[in-house]
Amino acid sequence: MTTPAVPAPAPDVVLEAERRSVGRSFSQSCATPTGPLLAVLAAAVRPGGRVLELGTGVGVGTAWIVAGLAGRDDVEVVTVELDEELADLVRGTDLPVTVLHGDAVALLPGLGAFDLVFADALGGKWTGLDLTIAAVAPGGVLVVDDMDLARYHSPEDRAAVTAVRETLLGHPDLVSAELAAGTGHILSTRRPA
Ligand SMILES: C[S@@+](CC[C@H](N)C(=O)[O-])C[C@H]1O[C@@H](n2cnc3c(N)ncnc32)[C@H](O)[C@@H]1O
Numbered sequence: 374m375t376t377p378a379v380p381a382p383a384p385d386v387v388l389e390a391e392r393r394s395v396g397r398s399f400s401q402s403c404a405t406p407t408g409p410l411l412a413v414l415a416a417a418v419r420p421g422g423r424v425l426e427l428g429t430g431v432g433v434g435t436a437w438i439v440a441g442l443a444g445r446d447d448v449e450v451v452t453v454e455l456d457e458e459l460a461d462l463v464r465g466t467d468l469p470v471t472v473l474h475g476d477a478v479a480l481l482p483g484l485g486a487f488d489l490v491f492a493d494a495l496g497g498k499w500t501g502l503d504l505t506i507a508a509v510a511p512g513g514v515l516v517v518d519d520m521d522l523a524r525y526h527s528p529e530d531r532a533a534v535t536a537v538r539e540t541l542l543g544h545p546d547l548v549s550a551e552l553a554a555g556t557g558h559i560l561s562t563r564r565p566a
Pocket of ligand 1: 401402426427429430431432433434453454456459476477493494495497
């Protein structure tokens with residue numbers, strides 16, 4: 374007989390971010406298993422590496438990334454948010470990250486390459502996915518969230534998600550896997566050059 378797993382308590386920095394979600398009635402923050410997955414992947418980022426989040430929200434995903442880095446100051450974390458108020462909110466926290474206000478699609482070409490990219494905004498995922506893929510360094514990992522087709526009802530939305538899925542799974546430079554947990558994810562690694 375197996376014992377049901379007891380989820381580990383979320384780190385304090387995440388609990389604080391979740392309180393911001395509740396305080397603002399912000400319902401789009403990432404949940405389990407996305408958050409812990411981000412922490413796991415952030416912990417594996419090479420010394421001197423870089424992490425990018427597209428769509429900061431109130432900083433819950435950002436907080437999981439920071440928790441995974443566990444105080445390391447050799448990794449740069451950049452997060453991009455279209456909503457100025459949200460960007461300012463997260464900028465006002467103690468999270469050791471750079472919060473950029475703007476459209477991910479407009480900013481991506483100037484951001485450089487990253488070892489871990491969390492694509493969690495429509496910009497950079499439904500539009501500009503090629504720019505997001507280009508921002509993944511060789512050997513880097515891309516996490517694309519909200520890929521469960523059952524979440525979408527309009528033909529347009531279903532077509533957009535299907536196109537993202539097909540691009541990621543069929544991309545010659547990526548090795549991709551679908552992770553049908555939570556809101557649905559596709560994880561991709563860019564093959565080393
Ligand atoms: C799903 S929420 C992000 C949740 C956050 N990543 C987390 O893990 O808690 C999506 C966010 O993307 C932002 N957003 C939407 N379009 C965007 C764009 N084109 N560029 C940057 N951010 C965008 C929204 O304002 C929203 O805050």
